[in-house]
Amino acid sequence: MQSITVLTGRAVPLRRSDVDTDQIIPSDWLKRVERSGFGAGLFAQWRSEPGFVLDDPRYAGASVLVAGRNFGTGSSREHAVWALEDFGFRAVVSPKFADIFRNNCTKVGVVPVEIDDADVERIWAAVEADPTTDIVVDVDARRVRCAPAGVDLPFVLDDFTRWRLMEGLDDIGLTLRHADAIAHYESLRSSWRPRTLA
Amino acid sequence: MGKTLVEKIWADHVVHSADGEPDVLFVDLHLVHEVTSPQAFDGLRAAGRDVRRPDLTLATEDHNVPTTDTDRPIADPVSRVQVDALRRNCSDFGVPLYSMGHPDQGIVHVVGPELGLTQPGMTIVCGDSHTATHGALGALAFGIGTSEVEHVLATQTLPQRPPETMAVTVEGDLPAGVTAKDLILAIIGQIGTAGGAGHVIEYRGEAIRALSLEGRMTVCNMSIEAGARAGLIAPDETTFDFLRGRRHAPGGVDWDNAVAYWRTLPSDADATYDREVVIDATRLSPYVTWGTNPGQALPLDASVPDPTSFNDPADRDAATRALAYMGLTAGVPLRDIAIDTVFLGSCTNGRLEDLRAAADVLRGRRVHAGVRALAVPGSMSVKAAAEGEGLDQVFRDAGFEWRSAGCSMCLGMNPDQLAPGQRSASTSNRNFEGRQGIGGRTHLVSPAVAAASAVTGRLTSPADLT
Numbered sequence: 001m002q003s004i005t006v007l008t009g010r011a012v013p014l015r016r017s018d019v020d021t022d023q024i025i026p027s028d029w030l031k032r033v034e035r036s037g038f039g040a041g042l043f044a045q046w047r048s049e050p051g052f053v054l055d056d057p058r059y060a061g062a063s064v065l066v067a068g069r070n071f072g073t074g075s076s077r078e079h080a081v082w083a084l085e086d087f088g089f090r091a092v093v094s095p096k097f098a099d100i101f102r103n104n105c106t107k108v109g110v111v112p113v114e115i116d117d118a119d120v121e122r123i124w125a126a127v128e129a130d131p132t133t134d135i136v137v138d139v140d141a142r143r144v145r146c147a148p149a150g151v152d153l154p155f156v157l158d159d160f161t162r163w164r165l166m167e168g169l170d171d172i173g174l175t176l177r178h179a180d181a182i183a184h185y186e187s188l189r190s191s192w193r194p195r196t197l198a
Numbered sequence: 199m200g201k202t203l204v205e206k207i208w209a210d211h212v213v214h215s216a217d218g219e220p221d222v223l224f225v226d227l228h229l230v231h232e233v234t235s236p237q238a239f240d241g242l243r244a245a246g247r248d249v250r251r252p253d254l255t256l257a258t259e260d261h262n263v264p265t266t267d268t269d270r271p272i273a274d275p276v277s278r279v280q281v282d283a284l285r286r287n288c289s290d291f292g293v294p295l296y297s298m299g300h301p302d303q304g305i306v307h308v309v310g311p312e313l314g315l316t317q318p319g320m321t322i323v324c325g326d327s328h329t330a331t332h333g334a335l336g337a338l339a340f341g342i343g344t345s346e347v348e349h350v351l352a353t354q355t356l357p358q359r360p361p362e363t364m365a366v367t368v369e370g371d372l373p374a375g376v377t378a379k380d381l382i383l384a385i386i387g388q389i390g391t392a393g394g395a396g397h398v399i400e401y402r403g404e405a406i407r408a409l410s411l412e413g414r415m416t417v418c419n420m421s422i423e424a425g426a427r428a429g430l431i432a433p434d435e436t437t438f439d440f441l442r443g444r445r446h447a448p449g450g451v452d453w454d455n456a457v458a459y460w461r462t463l464p465s466d467a468d469a470t471y472d473r474e475v476v477i478d479a480t481r482l483s484p485y486v487t488w489g490t491n492p493g494q495a496l497p498l499d500a501s502v503p504d505p506t507s508f509n510d511p512a513d514r515d516a517a518t519r520a521l522a523y524m525g526l527t528a529g530v531p532l533r534d535i536a537i538d539t540v541f542l543g544s545c546t547n548g549r550l551e552d553l554r555a556a557a558d559v560l561r562g563r564r565v566h567a568g569v570r571a572l573a574v575p576g577s578m579s580v581k582a583a584a585e586g587e588g589l590d591q592v593f594r595d596a597g598f599e600w601r602s603a604g605c606s607m608c609l610g611m612n613p614d615q616l617a618p619g620q621r622s623a624s625t626s627n628r629n630f631e632g633r634q635g636i637g638g639r640t641h642l643v644s645p646a647v648a649a650a651s652a653v654t655g656r657l658t659s660p661a662d663l664t
Binding site for chain 1: 214219227233236253255262279294314315320343344353354355359427452491493515516610630631632633
């Protein structure tokens with residue numbers, strides 16, 4: 001994945017809570033076997049509604065999505081993160097993320113930034129007042145800043161994930177450093193554990 | 199201090215542990231389907247990697263498959279390409295696959311338990327958020343994204359941080375006519391769709407112990423709808439009775455060794471949880487959803503809520519938006535809501551017990567004029583068993599369509615969909631906007647309520663029928 005240390009960019013204020021992955025990328029798009037091109041399907045149903053914020057030209061080119069709480073609830077589809085990334089988002093700010101979605105973000109290189117409802121509200125207000133407002137997501141320092149909103153806050157990101165995001169590292173190579181430990185574990189497993197092949 | 203069920207399973211699966219890093223956890227069973235795997239197999243090819251343990255991996259076709267004309271090629275070319283990709287990937291990498299037409303094909307979360315592949319104390323993953331279903335047998339089972347699918351294919355492990363634990367204790371007995379589906383809808387309604395976030399839920403208490411294994415699967419299945427990545431139930435005699443004699447269950451002395459181990463798994467009496475919630479089963483009644491997330495659920499006796507009755511502004515906005523999408527007016531009794539479609543099936547309620555519960559309501563009754571009703575077994579094995587006891591005839595006589603196995607109308611990925619504006623009583627797990635088809639409106643219900651609603655054309659419980 002692409003490394004990310006400090007992201008500075010404009011934001012889209014999405015004033016909705018419980019945004020589920022079926023809205024982020026509708027299931028019809030899940031039939032594709034490719035890994036790219038999902039941006040065109042981002043929020044496909046809502047984009048057919050007049051006035052949907054993502055279609056507001058004032059927010060074109062934004063790289064941070066600022067949404068209500070419980071963002072990414074629902075299915076495990078990583079396609080939701082692929083769609084956000086392909087559309088141009090490298091960070092999502094929300095008071096709360098669904099677990100699987102949050103985890104998928106860190107595998108793709110999209111930064112999940114969790115801050116309080118009131119702080120999200122302040123960013124929404126600042127960005128709506130001036131869509132050119134920049135937001136800074138500092139992965140290195142684990143802080144999010146939005147000066148006109150008076151926001152300069154830490155966010156939680158564990159050391160390992162921070163390191164992976166900054167280095168752009170995939171997990172598989174990291175885990176295979178422990179190939180001997182995996183083989184050792186396998187040698188100790190009970191023989192009655194089920195196998196799918198005869 | 200004692201350990202919880204989750205902590206015991208976790209400790210038994212740590213391959214590598216180091217300060218500041220996630221644990222590397224061994225995966226006992228990796229279930230695969232066509233939707234979330236193609237990019238993972240492509241990743242393996244690009245890196246020149248193999249599937250480490252095809253013998254701990256099982257694939258099935260479920261999300262895209264039609265539930266009629268299953269002996270013919272899939273008509274939708276995009277779906278066909280995806281299913282063909284799974285067949286090629288499984289063939290190239292040596293992964294066993296139950297394809298359309300195979301007697302063991304079905305929804306991945308129905309197939310695993312019925313083959314006896316799901317056992318207590320296992321770690322089970324799948325690129326599907328309803329993997330928690332397998333927790334009903336005392337396994338730690340959770341959904342993963344496609345990057346993680348590739349990781350498990352390559353290493354048979356996952357880097358994971360220990361979850362917080364949450365006990366949901368359901369005290370007392372469920373009243374007659376109240377099912378596992380009503381119970382989990384009530385739990386989600388109480389704790390909210392993010393109530394279990396960051397946690398694994400252990401369901402405990404009298405009402406949980408009294409549930410059949412199939413009912414327990416319904417409860418665990420919808421853990422994700424409460425925000426929890428996994429939900430599980432300690433193994434007991436019900437679990438052992440379910441497993442005994444199944445194809446992949448241990449036999450002979452292995453069975454005795456396995457049961458001896460399984461009996462060590464339940465949470466210790468002095469174990470503590472990070473969070474505890476208590477539910478009084480005796481106060482529950484049939485539940486239905488009225489909105490566009492599964493937490494927007496109420497007893498069938500209630501009325502559509504007034505958005506202004508919610509104190510929290512986000513809840514108020516969500517309710518306003520939900521009523522507009524659902525085409526509902528505050529104050530209307532839920533029993534007065536007319537439906538035109540009934541879907542009986544899915545990994546939540548597509549097992550034999552669910553079909554029996556619906557058939558019991560339908561015997562001697564007819565589907566209401568203008569209502570389209572689908573009965574979709576969760577697996578071909580469930581279908582065969584149901585036909586063996588004549589349930590297919592009960593459904594057909596009542597005016598239901600009797601289908602083959604698949605995810606069907608649970609999600610809009612195959613020909614079984616709602617048209618814009620259509621309204622369903624559905625035994626599936628998600629009532630999101632457009633989940634069952636663009637513009638479709640979903641009310642989540644139990645199999646018994648689905649059957650009764652099919653008869654009256656309105657949201658109805660069996661007790662309402664004369």
